[in-house]
Amino acid sequence: MRWIERAFEPGRVLTRTLVLLFCLIGQLLFFEPGVNARDWALALGALALSMLGRWSPFGSLLLQTGLLAGADLYGFAAVPAMKVLACVLLFDLAIRRPGRQVAAGAATLGTVVCVNLFDELPQQLPSVLFRISVVVGVPLLLAAYVRLGLQAADRERERGEARLREARLAERTAISRELHDLVAHHMSSMVLRVGVAKHVLPARDPRVDELLDGLHATSSAALADMRTLVEVLRAPGREPASIVRPEGLPAALDAVVEHGRGNGLDVSADVDPAIAGLDTVRGLAVLRLAQEGLANVVKHAGPSARVRLCVSLAEDGAVRMDLSNDGAGEPERGTGYGLIGMRERVSLLGGRLDAGPTERGWRMSAVLP
Incomplete structure (x- = not known):
């Protein structure tokens, strides 16, 4: 069934023609006497x-x-060979076109075959009817069998896709449930405790106030993002309102840079305003790469590192992002999945990500086509 399906695909016309040419040459050379140049033509x-x-x-x-x-x-x-070619066309028509065209084509071919055998009527009527049924009926029966097989295969593919969607939805639901019941619960407790600490602690150093305010804002934002993630996992077909819009990407990157500065980094940023015209998927990828990249600098290079972030849009529409730091501070050996996740995110978009040490620190560069 599979090779028949492939043989009569629209794109296989050259292969099908070569096979028919081989059979036609064999028929005319070895099975048809008296073949001349006009028969070949x-x-x-x-x-x-x-x-x-x-x-x-x-x-x-x-x-x-x-x-x-x-x-x-x-x-x-060459009449017998031409009958075979007509049968192949009838078979192809019966696979690919509606019933009316098939009926009209079969009736036309049956009429021509009947006229060709008119001299044998009525003495050999059973033989004539048998030959007509072979020329017309066999291609129709084979085409009906193939179409039933193809329809069954289509239904099976649809059922398989439906089962896959159900399994994925069940996985997403289970993950969202664990995130909501476990992680979000602890994060809510953190936000509440920081808020209480801001009000119950006695007079303190302004730097402590600034630290508590930053911690409260960061944990609140993380909790909001967690709830958004739970919403996405629960309803994958609905886009949450908090996912960054392309036109807001420069402002979102500025907020990420300010957050890095709040963590003690010396960040200089060069963001091309043209990235406001990016599509949502690539815009979100750029934002997540910047967030994870700066978080890695804080973790591995220390909060006093100097960082440069460059995001630009090339003439060919590709997004180029470069994040480098001078390696100040005591580096730590990474044990998480941040870099792995960034590589996967870029790979899903058909891009390339390079990351590694340099003479003066660490550099990460990404290209999203």
């Missing part, structure tokens, strides 16, 4: 006409049957 013309079945199988079948009628009328030796 007519047969090759019929084969070329069969190639048009890719674009118009019904029209090609009508022309083929007309050519077959003319060949039989003038006594061409």
